[in-house]
Amino acid sequence: MRLGFDVGGTKTDAVVTDGAGRIVARTRRPTAWGPQGVVDTVLGLVDELAEVPGVAASPFTSIGIGMPGQVAPGTSIVTHAVNLGVDELDLGAAVGARLGMPVAAENDVKAAALGAHALSRQSRGGDARSTVAYLNLGTGVAAGLVCRGRLWRGAHGTAGEVGHISVAPDGPLCKCGQRGCIEAFCGGAAIAERWGRPGALPVRDVFDAADAGDPDAVALRGGLAYGVAAAVRVIVLSGDVDAVVIGGGITALGGRMIGPVVAELEASAAASPFLRSLRLPERVELLPPGSPAAALGASILGASNAEEIITHG
Structure with a gap:
């Protein structure tokens, strides 16, 4: 045991x-x-x-x-x-x-990356993917990489720290001092700070307000999708993983969150035969709730x- x-x-x-x-x-x-x-x-x-x-x-x-x-x-x-x-x-x-x-x-x-890899294997009847990335969307954003059942930590243990990759030099200011970091777009704390309205679940409030047509919320929701899609592209293009399993508190939104992300991935692939060949939307999975x-x-x-x-x- x-x-x-x-x-x-x-x-x-x-x-x-x-x-x-x-x-x-x-x-x-x-x-x-x-x-x-x-x-x-x-x-x-x-x-x-x-x-x-x-x-x-x-x-x-x-x-x-x-x-x-x-x-x-x-x-x-x-x-x-x-x-x-x-x-x-x-x-x-x-x-x-x-x-x-x-x-x-x-x-x-x-x-969690190791656990996501094991759960993926169990769901596939023991057929293990050789490489899996776990992308955590919570207060911050980070990833873990598993290759052939073992964690890949990198030379100094920072492999997977995709949250502080800048994907828009003129984007929102990140706590790390850069502009346009992935975490500045899709980290829960960054979204809550930019939303600036009280609430127990700010990211959910943003999505609710976006559904109601609030222009600020629509922009924040679009930024979240942009940031998550950018993280998926970075992970796949740098590690060519079989799957990117997304978990963390923000994924409680389920289809409301993953739908815009997939749409963002499809939009970027529409202009690039190379990106289309990677079939990125098919590599994205949501970790089951709980x-x-x-x-x-x-x-x-x-x-x-x-x-x-x-x-x-």
Whole structure:
């Protein structure tokens, strides 16, 4: 039995998977604030999962944790998880020592990429695509790349940081200091700031207002489609991935969001035989709502880490 956690700013999703990678139990709870809060949340969920019928009879053999922030490859130390109040947290020392097993830690988007790849394989009856990109549309925008079942991190761990590629030099100002970044067009925080009206779900409000004919909302919705389509083109043109799986909070809009993106991809391809040959709209998939991709990916990382330690230990 393998544990996987997706530690988010508001909630933590936890799964138990079996040796075949199937999810056999799942639960979630609100994420407590700060380093100790994160640790307490994870340990509390471990205790809860250990009581699930069918799980309790077998010991946990590995644990993987995905969470926002930076994780140095080969370590379990998470830094700069500002949305959780964490400057630095060694999950191996804080969680692994308590549970008596090594901890694999990874950025949540990269963990979700592994999970999206596994879910894609399961949905295709075990027929695995060789390369899959996961594009996360949330407060910010980032991607994770999986090649032959393994994460591609790049030389310095920044592979997939498509959010800060400028696609319009005269476009909106991005928090990173550039203009026209993909994230400035389709990141949830950037859209909310440019919309400038109070609301619990600003991106949904923008789409509702656009449907009602508000010109500012129509422009923001068009910008979101432009930004997501640009991200898909960048990912496919640079990595030639089989599929771009899109997830994150903004995808709760479903067809209302993906429809304009596909239309944008088709419009750009209309003027380019080369782009048409890539069949970009056919490579785009939406992650199913409520999918535990990041927690599943974390469990895969944890299992791989445990096997590596056993093999080389």
